[in-house]
Amino acid sequence: MNREKIEVLKRKFGSQILSLKEEKGEITLLVKLEGLKNLLKALRYDDEMAYDMLIDLCGVDYLGEDPRFEVVYLLRSLRDGDRLRIKVRLNEDQEIETVSDLWRAAEWLERETYDMFGIRFANHPDMRRILLPDDFNGHPLRKDFPAEGYDFDKPFEVKLEEES
Amino acid sequence: METTFMAINMGPQHPATHGVLRLLLELDGETIVKATPHIGYLHRGVEKLAETKTYHQALVFTDRLDYTNGLSNNLAYCLAVEKLADVEVPRRAQYIRVVLCELQRIAAHLLWLGTHALDIGAMTVLFYAFREREKVLDIIEYITGARLTPSFIRIGGVARDIDSNFVKKVKEFVKEFPSRVDEYETLLTENIIWKKRTVGVGAISKEEAISYGVTGPVLRACGVYYDVRKAHPYSSYEDFDFVVPLGKNGDVYDRYLVRMQELRQSNRIISQAIEGIPEGPYKSNDPRVVLPEKDDVQTDIASLIRQFKIATGGFRPEKAEVYASVEAPKGELGFYIVSDGSEKPFRFRIRPPSFLNLSALPRMIEGQLVADVIATIGSIDIVLGEIDR
Numbered sequence: 001m002n003r004e005k006i007e008v009l010k011r012k013f014g015s016q017i018l019s020l021k022e023e024k025g026e027i028t029l030l031v032k033l034e035g036l037k038n039l040l041k042a043l044r045y046d047d048e049m050a051y052d053m054l055i056d057l058c059g060v061d062y063l064g065e066d067p068r069f070e071v072v073y074l075l076r077s078l079r080d081g082d083r084l085r086i087k088v089r090l091n092e093d094q095e096i097e098t099v100s101d102l103w104r105a106a107e108w109l110e111r112e113t114y115d116m117f118g119i120r121f122a123n124h125p126d127m128r129r130i131l132l133p134d135d136f137n138g139h140p141l142r143k144d145f146p147a148e149g150y151d152f153d154k155p156f157e158v159k160l161e162e163e164s
Numbered sequence: 165m166e167t168t169f170m171a172i173n174m175g176p177q178h179p180a181t182h183g184v185l186r187l188l189l190e191l192d193g194e195t196i197v198k199a200t201p202h203i204g205y206l207h208r209g210v211e212k213l214a215e216t217k218t219y220h221q222a223l224v225f226t227d228r229l230d231y232t233n234g235l236s237n238n239l240a241y242c243l244a245v246e247k248l249a250d251v252e253v254p255r256r257a258q259y260i261r262v263v264l265c266e267l268q269r270i271a272a273h274l275l276w277l278g279t280h281a282l283d284i285g286a287m288t289v290l291f292y293a294f295r296e297r298e299k300v301l302d303i304i305e306y307i308t309g310a311r312l313t314p315s316f317i318r319i320g321g322v323a324r325d326i327d328s329n330f331v332k333k334v335k336e337f338v339k340e341f342p343s344r345v346d347e348y349e350t351l352l353t354e355n356i357i358w359k360k361r362t363v364g365v366g367a368i369s370k371e372e373a374i375s376y377g378v379t380g381p382v383l384r385a386c387g388v389y390y391d392v393r394k395a396h397p398y399s400s401y402e403d404f405d406f407v408v409p410l411g412k413n414g415d416v417y418d419r420y421l422v423r424m425q426e427l428r429q430s431n432r433i434i435s436q437a438i439e440g441i442p443e444g445p446y447k448s449n450d451p452r453v454v455l456p457e458k459d460d461v462q463t464d465i466a467s468l469i470r471q472f473k474i475a476t477g478g479f480r481p482e483k484a485e486v487y488a489s490v491e492a493p494k495g496e497l498g499f500y501i502v503s504d505g506s507e508k509p510f511r512f513r514i515r516p517p518s519f520l521n522l523s524a525l526p527r528m529i530e531g532q533l534v535a536d537v538i539a540t541i542g543s544i545d546i547v548l549g550e551i552d553r
Binding site: 024028052053054055060061074078081083103104112129130132140141145 | 215374375388395485496498511519
């Protein structure tokens with residue numbers, strides 16, 4: 001089932017796909033950043049694809065490589081029961097289009113990716129930090145962020161929230 | 165006329181939010197106009213910390229994600245690493261894992277049942293549920309040595325073999341448990357007060373639940389057939405005969421019914437697994453990854469070297485990326501691990517079920533009453549240790 005889908009994808013989005021990898025029973029597509037949204041929209045809504053669940057969305061930081069970041073989408077089709085991993089590379093100064101209008105799950109997952117990596121998602125309805133406080137310094141899952149943090153030896157100050 | 169909404173903070177120190185969840189509610193009278201969850205109060209940076217540890221060392225972090233469910237977390241992580249390092253797990257170990265994970269599911273569901281009923285005002289259920297939960301935890305403690313943080317399922321197998329005493333205890337429990345579930349059900353299932361508080365409350369439609377990435381009993385209560393144990397079988401689940409209970413309306417009451425059925429199905433799985441445990445080794449003998457037997461370490465120089473190498477330096481899986489998931493009591497718990505060929509994970513991503521289930525909470529409670537918020541949070545069964553990581 002999955003292989004037929006891959007053939008269809010190759011035919012429709014051949015110029016968009018940078019590489020196709022199958023290892024340990026998992027299929028991974030590395031695609032171009034431009035036109036990513038169209039590809040994902042097709043994966044979500046096209047009847048032959050029907051990837052209606054966004055199982056996971058996360059970032060990976062390959063410090064020193066160009067482009068630096070990778071955003072990983074793990075999709076699953078309830079109808080066909082198969083999984084597909086889509087990866088896209090981008091640099092620090094690039095933005096990536098949100099998919100929260102395709103899968104609502106992306107709303108929080110993209111916020112977390114922003115929180116942890118500083119990757120910005122364009123047109124996201126609520127692009128705030130999610131796990132860390134708003135005044136947190138840095139993005140901790142970046143490889144150049146030290147595991148013990150920047151100010152671990154300083155006492156923690158409680159700041160009251162501004163009245164909105 | 166001008167309308168103003170009242171804003172209330174529910175939590176983070178509120179017993180009914182099951183941990184440090186803060187909900188900012190905007191109210192029109194008693195009706196909820198808008199709800200914004202604030203999370204992160206329990207953030208410990210597990211994903212970052214795990215990148216600084218070897219694969220064996222990172223195991224202990226997983227216990228502390230969903231702390232009602234240590235064994236399933238261990239299993240999900242071990243499955244991912246085993247896939248990464250191509251480790252074959254012996255059948256006996258797989259069966260032991262199934263027995264333990266299903267026992268853990270019973271314990272987790274009983275904790276949910278007791279606290280959820282208590283939130284809504286049915287106090288008696290708590291005492292009944294905790295009576296059996298204690299028994300399960302006693303069994304888990306007997307074999308793993310810990311009640312909440314077992315770290316018992318290891319990469320390549322389990323930490324030690326089970327004995328006849330364990331088998332006896334489990335068999336006794338399995339025999340008696342269905343009658344106990346009947347007891348809980350007489351208290352709640354047809355209880356008119358319980359139904360008034362739960363039927364039609366906090367409902368979410370099928371399509372929305374799928375779109376929000378909701379998994380586990382909350383998704384199945386909407387009538388969606390998705391259970392990782394059936395969809396992507398792991399650890400020999402394909403050997404066992406069990407049914408995936410489904411709901412219809414996706415409300416609090418259906419989530420309750422689904423979980424009650426799951427208690428019975430878990431019991432069925434345990435009884436099949438404990439009867440059918442095959443003979444053989446309880447862990448793989450892959451010299452790259454698995455620690456040798458303690459007796460061998462004390463008598464044999466090769467084993468001593470192997471022990472020393474793995475314990476101090478870890479092992480180096482090939483450069484690859486894997487995703488493995490299990491059906492935890494809360495939903496699909498997955499681990500996405502990227503290896504760069506070193507002894508430490510390059511990226512250690514946890515896909516927490518409660519995180520995505522909670523993200524659908526505002527959708528479930530908007531337009532409902534304040535008292536329903538408590539019922540709905542209880543029915544999603546969140547654990548903040550896993551949401552905040």
